Amino acid sequence: MLTERQLLILKVTVDDYIQSAQPVGSNQLAKKPGITSSSATIRNELAELEGQGYLEKTHTSSGRIPSQKGYRYYVDHLLTPNPVPQQDIVQLRSVFEEKVNETEEIIKRSAGILSELTNYTSILLGPDIRKHIVKKLSIVPLSPGMAVAIIVTDSGHVENRVFSIPPDLDPSDIEKMVNILNERLIGVSLYDLHKRLEQETLALLRQHIERYGELFRTFKQALLLPRADNVYYGGKLNILKQPDFHDIQKIRELMNVMEEGKHIPEILPIGAQGLQIRIGSENALAAMEDCSVITVSYDIGDEQMGSIAIVGPKRMDYRRIVSLLDYVSGDLSKELTRLFQGK
Amino acid sequence: MLTERQLLILKVTVDDYIQSAQPVGSNQLAKKPGITSSSATIRNELAELEGQGYLEKTHTSSGRIPSQKGYRYYVDHLLTPNPVPQQDIVQLRSVFEEKVNETEEIIKRSAGILSELTNYTSILLGPDIRKHIVKKLSIVPLSPGMAVAIIVTDSGHVENRVFSIPPDLDPSDIEKMVNILNERLIGVSLYDLHKRLEQETLALLRQHIERYGELFRTFKQALLLPRADNVYYGGKLNILKQPDFHDIQKIRELMNVMEEGKHIPEILPIGAQGLQIRIGSENALAAMEDCSVITVSYDIGDEQMGSIAIVGPKRMDYRRIVSLLDYVSGDLSKELTRLFQGK
DNA sequence: GTTAGCACTCTATCAGTTCGAGTGCTAAGA
DNA sequence: TCTTAGCACTCGAACTGATAGAGTGCTAAC
Numbered sequence: 001m002l003t004e005r006q007l008l009i010l011k012v013t014v015d016d017y018i019q020s021a022q023p024v025g026s027n028q029l030a031k032k033p034g035i036t037s038s039s040a041t042i043r044n045e046l047a048e049l050e051g052q053g054y055l056e057k058t059h060t061s062s063g064r065i066p067s068q069k070g071y072r073y074y075v076d077h078l079l080t081p082n083p084v085p086q087q088d089i090v091q092l093r094s095v096f097e098e099k100v101n102e103t104e105e106i107i108k109r110s111a112g113i114l115s116e117l118t119n120y121t122s123i124l125l126g127p128d129i130r131k132h133i134v135k136k137l138s139i140v141p142l143s144p145g146m147a148v149a150i151i152v153t154d155s156g157h158v159e160n161r162v163f164s165i166p167p168d169l170d171p172s173d174i175e176k177m178v179n180i181l182n183e184r185l186i187g188v189s190l191y192d193l194h195k196r197l198e199q200e201t202l203a204l205l206r207q208h209i210e211r212y213g214e215l216f217r218t219f220k221q222a223l224l225l226p227r228a229d230n231v232y233y234g235g236k237l238n239i240l241k242q243p244d245f246h247d248i249q250k251i252r253e254l255m256n257v258m259e260e261g262k263h264i265p266e267i268l269p270i271g272a273q274g275l276q277i278r279i280g281s282e283n284a285l286a287a288m289e290d291c292s293v294i295t296v297s298y299d300i301g302d303e304q305m306g307s308i309a310i311v312g313p314k315r316m317d318y319r320r321i322v323s324l325l326d327y328v329s330g331d332l333s334k335e336l337t338r339l340f341q342g343k
Numbered sequence: 344m345l346t347e348r349q350l351l352i353l354k355v356t357v358d359d360y361i362q363s364a365q366p367v368g369s370n371q372l373a374k375k376p377g378i379t380s381s382s383a384t385i386r387n388e389l390a391e392l393e394g395q396g397y398l399e400k401t402h403t404s405s406g407r408i409p410s411q412k413g414y415r416y417y418v419d420h421l422l423t424p425n426p427v428p429q430q431d432i433v434q435l436r437s438v439f440e441e442k443v444n445e446t447e448e449i450i451k452r453s454a455g456i457l458s459e460l461t462n463y464t465s466i467l468l469g470p471d472i473r474k475h476i477v478k479k480l481s482i483v484p485l486s487p488g489m490a491v492a493i494i495v496t497d498s499g500h501v502e503n504r505v506f507s508i509p510p511d512l513d514p515s516d517i518e519k520m521v522n523i524l525n526e527r528l529i530g531v532s533l534y535d536l537h538k539r540l541e542q543e544t545l546a547l548l549r550q551h552i553e554r555y556g557e558l559f560r561t562f563k564q565a566l567l568l569p570r571a572d573n574v575y576y577g578g579k580l581n582i583l584k585q586p587d588f589h590d591i592q593k594i595r596e597l598m599n600v601m602e603e604g605k606h607i608p609e610i611l612p613i614g615a616q617g618l619q620i621r622i623g624s625e626n627a628l629a630a631m632e633d634c635s636v637i638t639v640s641y642d643i644g645d646e647q648m649g650s651i652a653i654v655g656p657k658r659m660d661y662r663r664i665v666s667l668l669d670y671v672s673g674d675l676s677k678e679l680t681r682l683f684q685g686k
Numbered sequence: 687g688t689t690a691g692c693a694c695t696c697t698a699t700c701a702g703t704t705c706g707a708g709t710g711c712t713a714a715g716a
Numbered sequence: 717t718c719t720t721a722g723c724a725c726t727c728g729a730a731c732t733g734a735t736a737g738a739g740t741g742c743t744a745a746c
Contacts, residue, residue: 025708040720043709061708061726102505140479140495148499152483156491160501162445237602240595248591252583259580368739383689386740404696404739 002052008034009045010054011078014066018315021243023063068280068314071292075277075318082319084327088117092328096335103127103155103336107306108232110332115235118321119242120312121258125268126230127305130191132157137181139174139219141165147174149222153190163222166214173209177219180204194223230306231264244290244313253287258311268295268307275325280314292316296329300336308332345395351377352388353397354421357409361658364586366406411623411657414635418620418661425662427670431460435671439678446470446498446679450649451575453675458578461664462585463655464601468611469573470648473534475500480524482517482562484508490517492565496533506565509557516552520562523547537566573649574607587633587656596630601654611638611650618668623657635659639672643679651675 002010012032016024026039026046035042046064049055054070057063066074095109107126114122132153141147144167151159165174184200185193197220205212236258245251257263266284269276275296281289294316295309308328310321345353355375359367369382369389378385389407392398397413400406409417438452450469457465475496484490487510494502508517527543528536540563548555579601588594600606609627612619621636637659638652651671653664 023708027708038720039708040722041718044719047710057709059727061710061728063708135485136483138481142478142495142497142499146499148495148501150493150495150501152485152491152493152503154485156485156489156505158491158493158501158503160495162499237595237598240591240598246591248583248589252580255580255583366739370739381689382739383691383741384687387688390741400740402696404694404741406739 002049002054005037006045006049007078009042010049010066010070011074013046013049013055013064014070014074014078017065018317021315023058023065025063028063066315068282071279071314071318072282075279079319079322081326082323084323088324089327091117092331103339104157104230104232106332106336106339110308110328111232111234113234114308114310114324114328115233115238117324118310118312118317119235119238120310120316120321121236121238122234123258123264123268123309123311124232124234125264125270125307125309126232127155127300129153129155129157129159129230130189131303132190134185134188134190134193137178137185139178141171141174144168149219151190151193151223159190161222163218165218166211169211169215173211173215176208177205177212177215180208194220197223231261233258239311242313244315250287250290254291257285257287267293267311268309270307272307273297275322275329277318277322290314292318294318294321294325296325298329298333298336300333305336345392345397348380349388349392350421352385353392353409353413354417356389356392356398356407357413357417357421360408361660364658366401366408368406371406409658411625414622414657414661415625418622422662422665424669425666427666431667432670434460435674446682447500447573447575449675449679449682453651453671454575454577456577457651457653457667457671458576458581460667461653461655461660462578462581463653463659463664464579464581465577466601466607466611466652466654467575467577468607468613468650468652469575470498470643472496472500472502472573473532474646475533477528477531477533477536480521480528482521484514484517487511492562494533494536494566502533504565506561508561509554512554512558516554516558519551520548520555520558523551537563540566574604576601582654585656587658593630593633597634600628600630610636610654611652613650615650616640618665618672620661620665633657635661637661637664637668639668641672641676641679643676648676648679 009029012029012035013024016028016032026042029035029042030037030039037045046055049070050057050064053067054073055064056067058065091113092110095106095113104126107124111122111124114124132155134151135154136152138150139147140150142162145164146162147165148160148162153159180201184204185196188196202216205216209215236255239245239251239254245254258267263285267288269278272295275294278293280292283289283291283293288311290313291311292314293309293311295307297307299305308325310316310325312321352372355372355378356367359371359375369385372378372385373380373382380388389398393400393407396410397416398407399410401408434456435453438449438456447469450467454465454467457467475498477494478497479495481493482490483493485505488507489505490508491503491505496502523544527547528539531539545559548559552558579598582588582594582597588597601610606628610631612621615638618637618639623635624632626632626634626636631654633656634654635657636652636654638650640650642648651668653659653668655664
């Protein structure tokens, strides 16, 4: 159990360390407004806080820095929210000023602005494209042996793949195929597309198209791998600005993990509601043990659509980021919903 | 003028420094196979080479490292080509093993493999999409106020933009518009598209569509900004692997320059034929004064289509990279031509 | 022209020193 | 009993020689 004074000292210590990146000493704390005790008393309290595991020393006669437990307590109990400054709001809303109609573009730009405002790295996860609904399918022949398949979804997302076709295929067969596909597959989600393709259209295609086999096989294969590149980064290089990261080896590991898309699920707790903070080793990845990640989800309509994450050092400005993400999440939900309610 | 022996010593010095990243001393050189003189003689020669500006010292009693002029001479006169090892070839050709049909995908994967093989950063510039020819235009309505415009080019590239339409627009008007656009604009290059759109179709649209004005305006605006994202990177983080780069500030500048697309024309000498090597300050950008860039162009058919660049430290393995790029350029030209001759 | 030998220079490293920031403890004071 | 002044102590950072070693340039002999 911590006394009032201990709580105050813990808060001020963490705040100061977040700001200065230097271990905080008792004399320094004694000078802070709001603290009335002498440095000796503070020393006793610091020793107590260290004993309880909230603070640490870097060496025997150094000042204190927050431990992981200290950050956790600070975040859970001592964080006083901070209204988002007007100029940050202006910059964030500039995304919607220009008439940008594409969800992807809006998310991409937001990522950039967030990283600029915070000096940390931002990761924005867009809506899962596999949930989108097929609006139209078409096939455009390019050359005797090649064609491109195009899928338009209700969100305006366009997927396209080049695939090979029998070189001597009758153009009318392609037309037939497109008609069958559209007749049967409009309204299906990209997620179900592959399964439904076989169930719904194979028999029909067999009836109407002479050499359906090869055509169907390459078309199906083209749709097989859904490119899930709905992850957008902002300020990947901001890690290099943080004094906390000086070891090039560690930086490389960290950037590597973020670069590779496959670790996204481990970085972002997908499906989690509301705002989440992961400090240091609370992160799933070993490469991120010196980082904190703050995530928040946003929605379009009633459905959760994506997440926003800010990755920074453990010594991150939690207060500012929490308010900022809170605002952005609400704003993005509102604007994207508006964009889509139009339909 | 340099004597035979001086040339030999220069070559061995550069080779050794490229390999070890340490200043090279006279004793070390004396032990090398092929060098018969004593270290004292070598010292005299080194002094001469330094006097002529080919070598430098890091401090008065240090070994020698190549100067920019030294690298330049080495690259121009002392480089003996090296056959590309079979295992590199196997890895490079794996791009074409899987049935990947899209130019973009092939280039992207090549960038990845090149960076893996070299441990440097690779930048691949794809064909200029603005030269591509329109194969088909279509407009898919998404909701009463929104539609997506899709342009398919002869290369299989698909451009798409969401744009707004008058909410109460008659669907048949869109159909008419698409017909007019296709009738008039197929065969036009993306480069000319914007100009021709106005010239060729505006009058016709006016005749046939009631409220052509707003529709045409937003459609035209949607096509305005051609996303020129035909640049692919491999191994951006490889810079962090090079011992030559230890200053985080410099690394940041360098990565920044590469990250920002707008500097590409300065990094890659566009339009240059064949293989180009830029060493240190020969690069246009100040941030790259410690780098060397080796570029090569590749073609599809008779037309120059793009460039490949490898960015590394000045102390780059020129011999290996030159052979490798030479091979990749030829291979890529051949395979992409084959892919497109199909048409 | 080449090379052995030697004095010289500079770096890297290690031990020793000092300085200052900060701690923990003790004892006196409120 | 809690607070605080005072003091001894610890440790890192920064500086100082001292030393070893790598490498150079020069000279004189071959």
